[in-house]
Amino acid sequence: MLATAARVLVVLALLAGLFGLFVLDGANHSSIHSSPTFPADSSPDSPIVSAGPLEVTPPDHTLLRGPPIDPGYWDLVFMYAVSVVALCWTLARGVNRWRFDRQALAFEPREHPRVRPLAWIRTLLSRSTRSHPRATWRRD
Template identity: 40%
Template sequence: MKDTPMRRLAGILLLMGFLVALMVAFGALSPNPAVGAYPEGEHLDANYNAWVGEKAALWGTVVETDPLVIEDEYGAGKSVHVELTDTSIDVPLGDRIAVYGVVEPDHTIRVLNAYPIPATNYLYMYAVSFLAGLWVLTRLVRTWRLDTQTWALEPRPNPRSWTQHLRESLTESQGSPTESRGSPRESRSSSTESRDTPTEGDDA
């Protein structure tokens, strides 16, 4: 079968469609603690008594410290409050915490494992992700090129440096100043020739 750009595009769209379908299907699965798919705040809020005695995993914000109570937010403005027991973890008010434990009656979680999530973790995650993406993009531009006829990435025979790419981009956008203004010697030479050329009145 001949490989054409249209078939490649169709294959990419088909794979992306499968990816979206799998994401939707995974999100629609019901929790099953027996296989490690633990209920979260959304499931506890919908039918708390159905999960009593089962293990659950929650991520919430500390709203009370004595007793330790967290608020697990989900959806648009929805949340569930649960009290944490059997834990000595010390988390300040307003900080986030990850909890894994057993669901007990009266909106109580018997903690099996818990750890705080500092706000700096998110900043570190976003910064590292941005720098890693920038590094990958730089490597891609330097060592690969897009063939517009076959719509395929091909390795460059001579990898380009990042400074060379910026220099060429600036040159193309601004143009060559020498070509636009001309050489000073050429300007003086042309003016001299215009003065030396006799006019018809002088010949007469």
């Protein structure tokens, strides 16, 4: 009981820590997607008046070394479609391989997976072969 209470406290502390990261990231504007930029009153063509680290600010004048990323419609469809496949695959594996132990209030691996995908596919195939109309016709 004491161990469970301690674990709940740890989980709450970690959730608070994660929330703190979101707030800190929002406060610092240290978004990973922000890009190094020139100050608003300068441009790549203007003479360099001081040598120092480039300022990282929200993108007003983004420094570009290469062509911008410009995905087409089908590029986005591909990217998000396969990403949904990845989510479904991982979720299915998780449900198949893990169970929630209500007494321990924790997840643990199943002793045996709920479904063995290859065996399941083989069973489906053998069933469809047996019930195939052409097979019936041949027997007749």
